[in-house]
Amino acid sequence: MPNWMKTYVKTVEALNYRVGRFAMYLLFVIMAILIWSSVTKAVRMPAMWTLEMAQFTLVAYYLLGAPYSMQLGSNVRMDLLYSRMRPRTQALWDAFTVFALIFYLGVMLYGAVESTIYAVEVGERSPSPWRPYLWPFKTMICAAFVLMILQAFVHLFRDIAVLRGEDI
Template identity: 70%
Template structure:
């Protein structure tokens, strides 16, 4: 494998590992927001912002954690036949599905970037009493799709390396290194 390909995989996986580990803490942010919502309702002064903020935080938690989940092998796969295949045949099957994923993520990224640009240009706001601007969460969605696309390409390079019999060491403990 060319040195640039190995460097790409290691850098993207290290970046997505860090982003995913940081995204894990958003769960505590969600819990804090929902706790605050409960307290304000008990005190008979409910907040207008808590439901939407919890939803926005959940979107960030879910989407920013997706590249991390992919590299850790936590994604769902039909193991009926796959688990019985040799490692190289698994890599060939993964290459096919990763090409489909890359196409899908490209379309999703294009739509997310377009939606973010539109939201910024018109000053789009949520149709609620709180009326927060929507561009920040749309920007997070675009970033998450971009990181997931980079991780899918890294996964493809790792599969090609497996087929060639080259081992790309993982930049962290755990993961899907076969």
């Protein structure tokens, strides 16, 4: 494999590893937010930002953790026929299906970028009583899609290496 491919794979996997490990701790942030929500409701002074912030944090946890999950191979796969295939056939199938994934993520990224641009231009806010600006949240979604696309290309390069009988 060319050196640029090896460098790309190592760089993207190092980045997604760090982002994924950070995202793991967002679960504790969600728990803290929900505990705070329970406490404020118990003392009859509910904070109006807690539910929406917990939802935003959960989406960040899910989307930023997805490339890391893909990197570890812990994503869900329909395994009826796949497990019976030889590693080379699996790599060929994966190389074929990763193009569908990249196309899907590209469409999602396009929509996310359009939505983020709109949110910045208009100063879009949530319709809740808290009314936070939405552009920081939408920017995080765009970043997560970019990381996922980068990780999909890592998988493609690894599949190509397997098909060529090489190792990255």
